[in-house]
Amino acid sequence: MTDKESAKEWEPKIVAIVCNWCTYAGADLAGISRIQYPPNVRIIRVPCTGRINPFYIMRALHEGADGVLVSGCHPGECHYITGNLTARRKFAALKSFLGYIGLEGDRTLFTWVSASEGDRFAQVIRGVTDAVRALGPARKLVKRM
Amino acid sequence: MENVEKKLREEAKGLLAEKKVDVVVGYEKGTLPLTATPCFITTPEEADRLVWNPFCVLNLAKFVHDLLDQHHEAQKRVKPEARRKRVVGVVARGCTSRSLVIHLQEKQYGKDEIVILGVPCGGYLDGKKLAALAGGEEVREGALDEGKIVVKTMSGERQAALTGLLADNCLVCRFNRPVIADIQTGEVPPVAEAEREYDPVTAFENLPPEERWTYFEKEMAKCIRCYACRNVCPSCYCRICFAEQSQPRWVDIGADPSDTQLFQLMRIYHMVGRCVDCGSCTAVCPMGVDLRKFLKKLDKDAFTMFGHRAGVSLEEPAPLSAYRETDREDFIFEPGKKSEA
Ligand code: SF4
Ligand code: SF4
Ligand code: SF4
Numbered sequence A: 001m002t003d004k005e006s007a008k009e010w011e012p013k014i015v016a017i018v019c020n021w022c023t024y025a026g027a028d029l030a031g032i033s034r035i036q037y038p039p040n041v042r043i044i045r046v047p048c049t050g051r052i053n054p055f056y057i058m059r060a061l062h063e064g065a066d067g068v069l070v071s072g073c074h075p076g077e078c079h080y081i082t083g084n085l086t087a088r089r090k091f092a093a094l095k096s097f098l099g100y101i102g103l104e105g106d107r108t109l110f111t112w113v114s115a116s117e118g119d120r121f122a123q124v125i126r127g128v129t130d131a132v133r134a135l136g137p138a139r140k141l142v143k144r145m
Numbered sequence B: 001m002e003n004v005e006k007k008l009r010e011e012a013k014g015l016l017a018e019k020k021v022d023v024v025v026g027y028e029k030g031t032l033p034l035t036a037t038p039c040f041i042t043t044p045e046e047a048d049r050l051v052w053n054p055f056c057v058l059n060l061a062k063f064v065h066d067l068l069d070q071h072h073e074a075q076k077r078v079k080p081e082a083r084r085k086r087v088v089g090v091v092a093r094g095c096t097s098r099s100l101v102i103h104l105q106e107k108q109y110g111k112d113e114i115v116i117l118g119v120p121c122g123g124y125l126d127g128k129k130l131a132a133l134a135g136g137e138e139v140r141e142g143a144l145d146e147g148k149i150v151v152k153t154m155s156g157e158r159q160a161a162l163t164g165l166l167a168d169n170c171l172v173c174r175f176n177r178p179v180i181a182d183i184q185t186g187e188v189p190p191v192a193e194a195e196r197e198y199d200p201v202t203a204f205e206n207l208p209p210e211e212r213w214t215y216f217e218k219e220m221a222k223c224i225r226c227y228a229c230r231n232v233c234p235s236c237y238c239r240i241c242f243a244e245q246s247q248p249r250w251v252d253i254g255a256d257p258s259d260t261q262l263f264q265l266m267r268i269y270h271m272v273g274r275c276v277d278c279g280s281c282t283a284v285c286p287m288g289v290d291l292r293k294f295l296k297k298l299d300k301d302a303f304t305m306f307g308h309r310a311g312v313s314l315e316e317p318a319p320l321s322a323y324r325e326t327d328r329e330d331f332i333f334e335p336g337k338k339s340e341a
Helices: A002-006 A023-032 A054-062 A083-100 A118-135 B002-017 B044-049 B061-075 B094-105 B127-133 B199-205 B209-222 B228-232 B257-269 B280-284 B292-306
Strands: A014-019 A041-046 A067-072 A108-112 B023-029 B036-041 B088-092 B114-118 B141-145 B148-153 B156-161
Touching: A014 A023, A014 A054, A014 A118, A023 A041, A023 A118, A041 A118, A054 A067, A054 A083, A054 B257, A067 A083, A067 A118, A083 A108, A083 B257, A083 B292, A108 A118, B002 B023, B002 B044, B002 B088, B002 B114, B023 B044, B023 B061, B036 B044, B061 B088, B061 B094, B088 B094, B094 B114, B127 B148, B199 B292, B209 B257, B209 B292, B228 B280, B257 B292
Parallel strands: A014 A041, A014 A067, A067 A108, B023 B088, B088 B114
Antiparallel strands: B023 B036, B141 B148, B148 B156
């Protein structure tokens, strides 16, 4: 990892797990509206944030993601009515616990982006990329062999 | 405790004689000094083996789940008309009763399949503290005498007050009275210093993140992945645990320390709102991993974030299978705003 750090051209790798109905559609809208955002995210589409096993997030960090973003519909607008509300609890507990063991808070970020918020999606990606870039490459929990 | 033991044996005898239960899960005298070991009593005559003392360490809810789970499974291969119910009696202190509540909430078995023999609990003897008292030597003889533990080792006799040798979780136990019981024996001792329950967690939270990470790394580096902590935990009853699952494979068994860190992180996370702080995992860990430091954080968070204490009420759903519209949102990322650490 040290060689990676020293390399000037290090670019953060961010895994974005997004829901099909809001954030993915929001990303689509950003795309068709030609709004620019950094190419650092790898988007994984899932039916709902409630479908995200928190293990996905842990595993992504383990596999070397520099940051993980989870985004779904705003509370109250979930396609499955309450999926994002239960997800919110899971993430609150997860984020707090990861912070407790000493992981940087900005490695795991959660937000809401609706289908009509193409510009918000781009802003979020910009914000997340900046936040993760500021932290530098991930070192903790990362599998090396 | 003498009276409790006597009453307990009588009750167990009665239940078995009247065929109200098929088996009573309890504790009997261990083979080593100052120990007690889980036992299964199936006839009224055997009931005199039951003991109740500060050497009863493990949470017996685990065995209740195992017995009933096996029975349910076996019944599937029996003709419907030949199926029978099996009732398990269990000696339950506070934390054991909370684990039973969790099982009931998670619909693992019905209330009619268990009979809870509630016992008062003043805490149990911590193996590591006892080993320290014995100076790391083998305990040849030991006795509990009027609140004092006396041990004899090769190099002589030592003694200390039992209260100083109780497990950390017992010292701050809020629920030393069973939360549910069909039969309650004995008087419940005064509540321990429950208000200090989260002090170690708060102290840890106040350390710089790097120090916390170093501690996590150091503790997890001790772990040999024997899975004893999982096997003993009443909340860990999955037939196929993620640790052994191969499709998908969640966690590798490699020489990389991060594999073990990931295993621990995942298991610990499964305890949100489900860990009753019985201390069984810490007690059985052969490597002395400080699991409690991390498990207790989940307990604190479940309480501060969702107002939930694990296994305390049958009505209240588990925190991660419920929600409120007003749940905290302060961790949600807003572009342009500085997020809290
Ligand atoms: S994680 Fe440990 S302390 Fe918590 S319920 Fe399981 S065995 Fe008991
Ligand atoms: S660690 Fe998780 S998956 Fe494994 S037995 Fe415990 S609760 Fe089940
Ligand atoms: S009992 Fe201890 S050594 Fe064994 S898997 Fe659990 S933490 Fe690791």
